[in-house]
Structure formats: C-alpha cells, structure tokens
Amino acid sequence: MKLSTNIPMRPSGEIILNLTNMNAAARRAALHSLRTSSRTPIRCRWGSTLADRKWSTPLARTLASAMTVTGPIPIAAFMRQVLTSPEGGYYTSREDVFGKRGDFVTSPEISQVFGELIGIWAIAEWMAQGRKRSGVQLMEVGPGKGTLMDDMLRTFRNFKSFTSSVEAIYLVEASATLREVQKRLLCGDEAAMEETDIGHRSTCKYFNVPVVWVEDIRLLPHELPLTYFRMIAEEGKTPFIFAHEFFDALPIHAFESVPPAPENEATEQVQEIMTPTGPQKLLKPLKVANVPQWRELLVTLNPKAVEENIEGEPEFKLTKAKASTPSSLVIPEISERYRKLKSQPGSTIEVSPESRIYAADFARRIGGDTTTTQTSKKNSTPENPKKTTPSGAALIMDYGTMSTIPVNSLRGIQHHKNVAPLSSPGQVDVSADVDFTSLAEAAIEGSDGVEVHGPVEQGDFLQALGIEERMRQLLKGVKDEEHRHTLETGWRRLVDKSSGSMGQIYKVMTIIPENSGKRRPVGFGGGVQM
Structure with missing residues (x-):
C-alpha cells in the first residue's frame, strides 16, 4: 500500500521528541499524561479535547495522549506499540489473529x-x-x-x-x-x-x-x-x-532525502520544545545545510479525523519531520546502500x-x-x-x-x-x-x-x-x-x-x-x- 508523504507538517518550531530519548523528568510527565488522560481533558492545538472523543480503540487513545506530550513519533515506535503493547497490542492481547477466523493465513x-x-x-x-x-x-x-x-x-x-x-x-x-x-x-x-x-x-x-x-x-x-x-x-x-x-x-524507520536548503534561507527560527513544565520557546541560530539530508517520516494525529470528525478518516497519519531527528542522522548511515541514495532528493527508504x-x-x-x-x-x-x-x-x-x-x-x-x-x-x-x-x-x-x-x-x-x-x-x-x-x-x-x-x-x-x-x-x- 502506498502512503502519501505530501501531508501538512507541524507548525514551525515544534521539535520532534521520542519517549525513549527523553530524560527521566520528561518521561514521568509523559506517563503522567497517559495515566490521567481518561480523567483530565487535554486540549489539542486545534481546540478540541482528546478526552471527549470516541476513539477507535483504547490504544488509539493512549497513543494520542502520548503525542500531545512528545509530538509525532517514529513509525518504529508506533509499530512497537500497536503490535506488542501489553495494553491492547495486536499480538499480546489476542490469539485469534491467525487462520480463517483471524486476519491472515500463514x-x-x-x-x-x-x-x-x-x-x-x-x-x-x-x-x-x-x-x-x-x-x-x-x-x-x-x-x-x-x-x-x-x-x-x-x-x-x-x-x-x-x-x-x-x-x-x-x-x-x-x-x-x-x-x-x-x-x-x-x-x-x-x-x-x-x-x-x-x-x-x-x-x-x-x-x-x-x-x-x-x-x-x-x-x-x-x-x-x-x-x-x-x-x-x-x-x-x-x-x-x-x-x-x-x-x-x-519496527521500521522511513526516511526521505531532501535537497540542500536555499542559501538565502533565514538563519534564525523561533523554536518551541516541550518540557516537563510545559512548552518553552527558544531562539536558536540555524546553520543552512548545503548538502542533501534525510528527513524521517513520523506518525501524528490526523486533524481530519480528530478535529473534523470525517467518517472513514484514520485517526493517525504520516508527516515528514521538518528537521533532522537523531534517527535520521544515524540510521541511514549504517549501510552504503542507503548513503548512495542520500544525494538523490526525493529518494525514500525503509530501514529496520x-x-x-x-x-x-x-x-x-x-x-x-x-x-x-x-x-x-x-x-x-x-x-x-x-x-x-x-x-x-x-x-x-x-x-x-x-x-x-x-x-x-x-x-x-x-x-x-x-x-x-x-x-x-x-x-x-x-x-x-x-x-x-x-x-x-x-x-x-x-x-x-x-x-x-x-x-x-x-x-x-x-x-x-x-x-x-x-x-x-x-x-x-x-x-x-x-x-x-x-x-x-x-x-x-x-x-x-x-x-x-x-x-x-x-x-x-x-x-x-x-x-x-x-x-x-x-x-x-x-x-x-x-
């Protein structure tokens, strides 16, 4: 199945965070958010409340709550949760996945x-x-x-x-x-x-x-x-x-090669990061990249489903990271096969x-x-x-x-x-x-x-x-x-x-x-x- 990556990106300034890379305080904040999501309405940036929404599955609600703290997550993190989470994962919560009565036959x-x-x-x-x-x-x-x-x-x-x-x-x-x-x-x-x-x-x-x-x-x-x-x-x-x-x-990670940034691109950009005490704005000088770079494809909430309640729309979608992530800087460098494609803008790869x-x-x-x-x-x-x-x-x-x-x-x-x-x-x-x-x-x-x-x-x-x-x-x-x-x-x-x-x-x-x-x-x- 082909997935489009021409999807609106997050507003300028949001840094992509990963639970596994967060410090102890940030992890505690994220876990606290998950535990309290059923009791405390969490305001989305589009003004609705996640707590009021009827989610397709309990795990969808948990993932959505986490994303309000961490931002979009790598495909690998999404796959790991939906397949093996002890709280409603595909393989960990049911035994009828195989055979004619299940979802597929091996x-x-x-x-x-x-x-x-x-x-x-x-x-x-x-x-x-x-x-x-x-x-x-x-x-x-x-x-x-x-x-x-x-x-x-x-x-x-x-x-x-x-x-x-x-x-x-x-x-x-x-x-x-x-x-x-x-x-x-x-x-x-x-x-x-x-x-x-x-x-x-x-x-x-x-x-x-x-x-x-x-x-x-x-x-x-x-x-x-x-x-x-x-x-x-x-x-x-x-x-x-x-x-x-x-x-x-x-789990897989997906990346797309992007061309060098224009030389006249602004060298300063307001950035906002999520901290255990809430969002904080930073003024960080950026160096203009003069070589192609990998951008990671991430999973984020889909406004068409969560905000507009359009029937049939999945609650999550793919979006392309606006800046490099730790994974995009490291994972595509592990093989010459991937490195060769980096210089060809528009190239996409999946790596596990x-x-x-x-x-x-x-x-x-x-x-x-x-x-x-x-x-x-x-x-x-x-x-x-x-x-x-x-x-x-x-x-x-x-x-x-x-x-x-x-x-x-x-x-x-x-x-x-x-x-x-x-x-x-x-x-x-x-x-x-x-x-x-x-x-x-x-x-x-x-x-x-x-x-x-x-x-x-x-x-x-x-x-x-x-x-x-x-x-x-x-x-x-x-x-x-x-x-x-x-x-x-x-x-x-x-x-x-x-x-x-x-x-x-x-x-x-x-x-x-x-x-x-x-x-x-x-x-x-x-x-x-x-």
Whole structure:
C-alpha cells in the first residue's frame, strides 16, 4: 500500500521528541499524561479535547495522549506499540489473529507439508554438517500458534538419531497469550509451564526435551547455567533457527532525502520544545545545510479525523519531520546502500535496525562473534566459552525484496483485507517488506564464521525440497474428495509464482557456517549430502 508523504507538517518550531530519548523528568510527565488522560481533558492545538472523543480503540487513545506530550513519533515506535503493547497490542492481547477466523493465513496454516519440508531441510543441513550427536538446539522466533514447530517436530520423530541429539527447544515469543497457545500444542493441554529466571519452561510432548520461552532472543545469553543447558556459544552447540513471517513485523524507520536548503534561507527560527513544565520557546541560530539530508517520516494525529470528525478518516497519519531527528542522522548511515541514495532528493527508504540486530545475533550464534572467531581455544574459560567451530543454520522465510530497498511498503491487514496501516491501533496487523539484503549485510558483519545464501523465491525453494513428490505420497491415501481438494489447492497456493502469489512474493534466505562457497545448502542450489 502506498502512503502519501505530501501531508501538512507541524507548525514551525515544534521539535520532534521520542519517549525513549527523553530524560527521566520528561518521561514521568509523559506517563503522567497517559495515566490521567481518561480523567483530565487535554486540549489539542486545534481546540478540541482528546478526552471527549470516541476513539477507535483504547490504544488509539493512549497513543494520542502520548503525542500531545512528545509530538509525532517514529513509525518504529508506533509499530512497537500497536503490535506488542501489553495494553491492547495486536499480538499480546489476542490469539485469534491467525487462520480463517483471524486476519491472515500463514504458509504452515495452509498446508502441513510446509512445516514437514522445513523439518526435512533442517535434517539435510544437520547431515551435511556431520550429524552432530549432541548439542542441537531448535529455535524459532515469532512462533505464532506453534504450527510450524509442531509440524517440524512430528517430522523429526522419524529421524531418531536427530531427535537424540536435540538438547532443547527455544521459542522467542513476547505474547503471553500466544505462549499459552504454543504450550498446549507442543507440550499438551495438561503440561505445566513454570516460570524461570529467563522466561518460562515446559516439556515437549513428542520427545523428552525442555521447551523454553523467552520474550527476546537477547535474553538468551551465549552461556547459560547448567540447568538450562549452556547453549550455542559453547563449542559443540548447534542452533537451528527458524524465522517465518517474523521480520516483517519488526519496527521500521522511513526516511526521505531532501535537497540542500536555499542559501538565502533565514538563519534564525523561533523554536518551541516541550518540557516537563510545559512548552518553552527558544531562539536558536540555524546553520543552512548545503548538502542533501534525510528527513524521517513520523506518525501524528490526523486533524481530519480528530478535529473534523470525517467518517472513514484514520485517526493517525504520516508527516515528514521538518528537521533532522537523531534517527535520521544515524540510521541511514549504517549501510552504503542507503548513503548512495542520500544525494538523490526525493529518494525514500525503509530501514529496520531491529531486524539487523536479530540477523547479526543469528550469525554470531552460528559462526561465533566476529571479535572472538580468531581467538584461540586456550582463551576459552568455563565462564566465557568461545565458539571455535561454526555450526547450525538459520532459515528466514518472509515477504520482501530480493535486492532493492523497500519503499512505501507499510501495510495493514484486518479480516483478510488490506486496510490503512495506521487505523484501529491494536486491531490491525501492521507490517512492512523485509529487506533481505540488509539482513545478509548484518549477518556477514556479525560473524566471520558464516555465509549467506539466497534469497530465493518460496515456490522454487519448496519445489527443490520435493513438495510435489510429498503431496503425491499424501494424496494416495485420501479418498474424501473435499479433503483431497483442500490438500491440492493448499500446496499449489504455496508454490504458485504468478504475479502477487505466495510462491513469488515470499522469499527464503539461509545463514550457514562459512565454507568458502564449497557447499550450497538444499533449496539454494545444493543437494542432500549423506
């Protein structure tokens, strides 16, 4: 969905603030505003009161109240709140987001064969890496309902030598609601889930290994107490990491390049900043920029909805920052791909720093930290183990661009239909295209011990894994015509590569141990190695 950026900007002089960058006093003022918004009318600059308005969702009211204190907020901050806020976030407050009754259907929900083939891919990669007999760790970020992991685990049961090597299953899930759904599916309705010092824990129903939940992968240190199986960084640990439709939901920042300011532009401007004691005007001399600059696209209140009460207008809209923000000065400088576009006024880019953090984390868990891969084994200590032999793999499956930088890709989905991404906060799934090249850059920068293959289109990947052969095998025993039709249409939907179909728009990328390009993994031009 394309979003216009030709939107009236805030009045001259308002500085864009971010809650995460505010000092303690300012944060307290903002939080006080949120707590009291339901009791105390807050006057908007257009004269109406936020307290009197009927908001689309409780979270919309909270965001609006915050914006009266902070001003417009980055898209990343908006996405983080509407998706994972403990007070009405899309993923943290409901479990019916997936499937026909929800808002969208994912590949594992369409056909069990998808998860089975991903399991087969993991087995093939395990075999190619020498069939490790212990220390294998299964990790999934953003497991949804747990369907993908469940289908993989059922497949793994047919490979006893592999399951005997599995040490633990780690699920990175921020939603307590979805954690419970995953526990019921992977561990059983009656299984207990105990709280631990890093998250929660139960036991897999398919084979006797622990299932450990954490809210963020960074909560899993590169060494754990023995009770939690010192993992991944220690030599011998082999992580297989899966990310299906995870990166598209991570927050993005959007920027637009603007030309140099005219030489005769006024060098002084009255500015107004919000302080804990109220707005303060400053007279600040400004230097005229003689080079192109990035301007961040921000989320602000939409006067057409809030002031004029025009039906159908979303309560929030995008606006372009009038001056540089900390994010616009730093984030577009992290890659040469972005820096090259800065000199072309009108260029727009979408960047997800959090996605790069996750990709680099995957790489370090597989290949070791860049700063330690050259460290000799004698420097390893029980308190600070070093990974000296890269092992494991990460498989990333999502929709996004093959090599270009995403532009205007922010989208909203509700009840299987595209809707305005800034509408009904907490009730709409908000996502953006994944920049696979950026993920590859971050992985390579994160560890010298890995290499990246792909992305390839999902249709090609599944065909290479033998989806047609597997479906023929499944259909042999199916006599019910309706069930047969469901299976047939399901797998064909996964591989269809016509314009806009899943087999084309979804891509697959893998991070594996560095081997100088001598071995390509299955699905990326390589074959099964026995």
